[in-house]
Amino acid sequence: MRGLVFDRQLGGQPTLRLARDLAVASPPPGEVRIRTTLAGICNTDLEILRGYHGFEGVLGHEFVGVVDEAEDPAWVGRRVVGEISASCRECPTCRAGRYTHCPTRTTLGILNRDGVLADSFCLPACNLHLLPEDLPDEAAVFTEPLAAACQVLEQVHLRPTDRVLVLGDGKLGLLVAQVVALTGCDLTAIGRHPEKLAILSARGIATQLDGDRVEGNADLVIECTGQAAGFRRARGLLRPRGTLVLKSTYHGLVEADLSRLVVDEIQVTGSRCGPFAPAIRLLAQGLVDVLPLVEAEFPLDEAIAAMDHAQRRGALKILVRP
Numbered sequence: 510m511r512g513l514v515f516d517r518q519l520g521g522q523p524t525l526r527l528a529r530d531l532a533v534a535s536p537p538p539g540e541v542r543i544r545t546t547l548a549g550i551c552n553t554d555l556e557i558l559r560g561y562h563g564f565e566g567v568l569g570h571e572f573v574g575v576v577d578e579a580e581d582p583a584w585v586g587r588r589v590v591g592e593i594s595a596s597c598r599e600c601p602t603c604r605a606g607r608y609t610h611c612p613t614r615t616t617l618g619i620l621n622r623d624g625v626l627a628d629s630f631c632l633p634a635c636n637l638h639l640l641p642e643d644l645p646d647e648a649a650v651f652t653e654p655l656a657a658a659c660q661v662l663e664q665v666h667l668r669p670t671d672r673v674l675v676l677g678d679g680k681l682g683l684l685v686a687q688v689v690a691l692t693g694c695d696l697t698a699i700g701r702h703p704e705k706l707a708i709l710s711a712r713g714i715a716t717q718l719d720g721d722r723v724e725g726n727a728d729l730v731i732e733c734t735g736q737a738a739g740f741r742r743a744r745g746l747l748r749p750r751g752t753l754v755l756k757s758t759y760h761g762l763v764e765a766d767l768s769r770l771v772v773d774e775i776q777v778t779g780s781r782c783g784p785f786a787p788a789i790r791l792l793a794q795g796l797v798d799v800l801p802l803v804e805a806e807f808p809l810d811e812a813i814a815a816m817d818h819a820q821r822r823g824a825l826k827i828l829v830r831p
């Protein structure tokens with residue numbers, strides 16, 4: 510089968526290649542094999558090419574697919590999305606319900622597990638979520654990043670009276686802003702691309718171009734710029750005792766004045782994967798608008814070109830269809 514592989518051949522530097530001779534995996538106990546019908550390219554995939562996590566293998570974690578092999582025949586032929594981390598379900602962390610933090614977890618296309626930018630891949634059956642029939646693949650493929658946006662509401666008590674800034678108008682920022690807007694809070698999304706901010710304005714969300722004078726003193730700033738410089742920018746827009754939510758993952762370190770965080774008593778929350786069920790409900794009910802985020806679609810045979818396109822400055826969601 511085919512797969513977009515990032516690996517090291519003959520001891521050289523890892524490189525990206527479209528393999529055509531990958532073995533079709535037999536699902537291990539508890540897992541199913543899924544035929545990818547549509548996949549999305551995420552910033553994390555691009556960061557992996559820069560060395561993030563030191564991952565080597567098949568890339569990709571955002572998918573819609575159809576189960577084609579499973580122990581339980583009820584799964585076969587079902588259209589699904591799936592949570593991306595496979596956890597042991599036995600260790601103290603898992604028993605406490607914190608599956609996404611299992612110390613021996615593997616994660617699709619990110620950590621010790623081949624990803625979804627391939628004809629097929631394996632995932633534990635307990636990770637799967639069935640999709641409503643009338644939800645098209647092009648919307649459902651946003652479930653994983655939308656779940657990550659919903660995670661902010663899992664973690665932070667966001668009051669409808671709060672003044673909230675979402676910093677960054679990339680793929681994740683546009684989803685986070687739409688989710689946060691549903692609370693009725695006083696939200697402004699800040700970005701650098703008028704055409705992307707227009708996607709939010711069309712839904713009645715206030716937007717502002719970064720560089721225009723942005724009023725700071727916010728109760729909550731959600732950093733979604735995907736860049737190390739975003740931390741400092743976000744911090745500068747907070748009031749004392751405000752909350753800073755960090756959504757960006759990137760390869761590299763940030764220099765930060767931690768004493769100022771102490772003096773201003775800033776609460777910092779890292780925020781990663783989120784709950785799939787609410788994300789599917791939001792998509793099914795049309796409460797968020799994801800289709801305008803699709804920039805282009807490529808066949809799997811052109812996955813390298815798809816990655817190149819995704820790396821263009823300001824590119825929105827690139828989809829890959831096996």
Ligand SMILES: [Zn+2]
Pocket residue numbers: 551552553570571654
């Ligand atoms: Zn992602």
Ligand SMILES: [Zn+2]
Pocket residue numbers: 596597598599600601602603604611612613
């Ligand atoms: Zn565990």
